[in-house]
Amino acid sequence: MFPSSIKSHIITWLEDHRSLVVCVFCLPASFLFSLLLRIRAFARRLTSDPHRHDGAVRCIQAQVLEWNKLPSKKKRLLCTSRPNWLSLSITFFQKHLHHQVPIPLYDILELNEEAATVRVEPMVTIGDITRYLIPRGYSLAVTIELDDATLGGLAMGTGMSTHSHKAGLYHETITSYEVVLGDGSLVTATATNEYSDLYRALPWSHGSLGFLVALTLKIVRVKPYIRIKYTPVRGQKQYCDLIRKLSGTYEAEPATHPDYIEGTIFSKDEAVVMTGEYSDYDRRLTVNHCSRWYKPWFYKHVESFLKKGEGEELIPLRDYLLRHNRPIFWVVEDMISFGNNPLFRLLFGWLLPPKPAFLKFTTTPGVRAYTFTRQVFQDIVLPIQELEKQIELASQLFEKFPLLVYPCKIIDHGPISGQLRRPHAKYLVPGTNYAMYNDLGVYGVPGKVKDKKPYDAVAAMREMERFTRDVGGYSFLYADIFMNREEFEQMFDLSLYEAVRTKYMAEGAFPHLYDKVKPEIDVFSIGEQNVIRG
Numbered sequence: 001m002f003p004s005s006i007k008s009h010i011i012t013w014l015e016d017h018r019s020l021v022v023c024v025f026c027l028p029a030s031f032l033f034s035l036l037l038r039i040r041a042f043a044r045r046l047t048s049d050p051h052r053h054d055g056a057v058r059c060i061q062a063q064v065l066e067w068n069k070l071p072s073k074k075k076r077l078l079c080t081s082r083p084n085w086l087s088l089s090i091t092f093f094q095k096h097l098h099h100q101v102p103i104p105l106y107d108i109l110e111l112n113e114e115a116a117t118v119r120v121e122p123m124v125t126i127g128d129i130t131r132y133l134i135p136r137g138y139s140l141a142v143t144i145e146l147d148d149a150t151l152g153g154l155a156m157g158t159g160m161s162t163h164s165h166k167a168g169l170y171h172e173t174i175t176s177y178e179v180v181l182g183d184g185s186l187v188t189a190t191a192t193n194e195y196s197d198l199y200r201a202l203p204w205s206h207g208s209l210g211f212l213v214a215l216t217l218k219i220v221r222v223k224p225y226i227r228i229k230y231t232p233v234r235g236q237k238q239y240c241d242l243i244r245k246l247s248g249t250y251e252a253e254p255a256t257h258p259d260y261i262e263g264t265i266f267s268k269d270e271a272v273v274m275t276g277e278y279s280d281y282d283r284r285l286t287v288n289h290c291s292r293w294y295k296p297w298f299y300k301h302v303e304s305f306l307k308k309g310e311g312e313e314l315i316p317l318r319d320y321l322l323r324h325n326r327p328i329f330w331v332v333e334d335m336i337s338f339g340n341n342p343l344f345r346l347l348f349g350w351l352l353p354p355k356p357a358f359l360k361f362t363t364t365p366g367v368r369a370y371t372f373t374r375q376v377f378q379d380i381v382l383p384i385q386e387l388e389k390q391i392e393l394a395s396q397l398f399e400k401f402p403l404l405v406y407p408c409k410i411i412d413h414g415p416i417s418g419q420l421r422r423p424h425a426k427y428l429v430p431g432t433n434y435a436m437y438n439d440l441g442v443y444g445v446p447g448k449v450k451d452k453k454p455y456d457a458v459a460a461m462r463e464m465e466r467f468t469r470d471v472g473g474y475s476f477l478y479a480d481i482f483m484n485r486e487e488f489e490q491m492f493d494l495s496l497y498e499a500v501r502t503k504y505m506a507e508g509a510f511p512h513l514y515d516k517v518k519p520e521i522d523v524f525s526i527g528e529q530n531v532i533r534g
Helices: 004-016 018-046 050-068 126-136 151-156 196-201 236-247 298-303 317-321 331-335 342-351 356-361 365-371 384-398 457-470 485-491 495-503 513-517 523-529
Strands: 078-080 099-101 108-112 117-120 138-140 174-180 186-189 211-221 225-234 260-267 270-279 311-316 376-383 403-411 434-444
Touching (some): 050 174, 151 211, 196 495, 236 260, 236 270, 311 317, 485 513
Parallel strands (some): 078 099
Antiparallel strands (some): 117 211, 138 211, 403 434
16 A cells, blocks of 8 residues: 555646556557457347347346345345446446346347337447438437447436437437336336336436336438538627527427537637538538547537637538547547647547546546546536526536537426426426426536646535526436435435336335435545545
């Protein structure tokens, strides 16, 4: 064990030379790690057979039935055997304390063009589905930007995209869930069948109600390109008002609203608002293959329009959908400060991004406890009418720009309709049953940490969560939460969830939602011990 003074010097050196450490060790190791995963995925595709689905599900059911036969003293709560490091969740759920069941379901099962749906197994990734659908002229209605995200993980958690002002959150695009319950039975839950209560409770349940074995998702007809317009705006009220106007915050959604809307906030007073429309090739416009390894990071390309002024271009659809994958939005800049340098991109850009799975795979409990106080990675769903307040508070608490803003429709499904509380009546778009919210994305190393100034990560996040509860918003639960159980139940409505847990044999079989998503570390004690004093 190192003496504390030596340990402190090592930590300081690693922080001061983070870019060197990442380039010399993390990127090559991450690349090799990714290569092994790709080889494994390729081998799996070679043996892919959707016709085996029913047999694989019966095997999962058999394992749950065997678990049910165990003596009570030997029964541990159920969870999947998928390693923590393969999940995009920031937390490390303590699977070693649970009874793990393999869910080896990786196939795309059926494309139904007449119904405009695709049926998939839960381990299909965003990368898999975009490669499958786009050549056929389709896309998911909501496609998040990270290649490795699984469709099942998003179904049990959530997701949104720049199309969500029209489509809503990811779960609004799911037409059915096929689930193995705690007693081993297989059910299909839809909005209108006998399992409609389960259908409403599964979103945001994070695998705490059953094992998802298949789901059916809505798809949309697409064109090969997105015609994207970049509009630089100065003045906070001006860019907030523009985002609200484009997304239809104050009026029912007309057909004139763009297909895609995104705002990147570079300071409290500067932003670039992007709108996109499906398009065929247009020789009058430049084509930007923005996801290629040698191209500027997308948000840096966006930032250039603050100086250049308004502009338009075409982006191939898959490039657009995965535009933030290479720099992981802007997180990689905190790891490699020179990562967007043209020479670095040309020579080493193909190594990016560092594989999230590798970063998690190599995270020890000590590193986890240390790093969580020195970075922020949060997506928060908030009423877009409060956008100025969001930006003001986030800039005070984190001193971290850019900020990401995606408008998103939150539908009022009535009372007892799931974990999301109904949007307040004052936020509803007149004449509709939905309100316009937005995702506020805050990613990277807070300014005070970079400047080695006093910073309390726990206090900052708890203040952000308090604001989120006060305005009727929701924290994405893939990220660390800093709420106790009572505060969690103020943010989320668990009345239907608790009833469904009892009705469908999840109580005593699967961990509770709060226990599933709370950090595996004591955020309060670690926060007190690791406040950066400057």
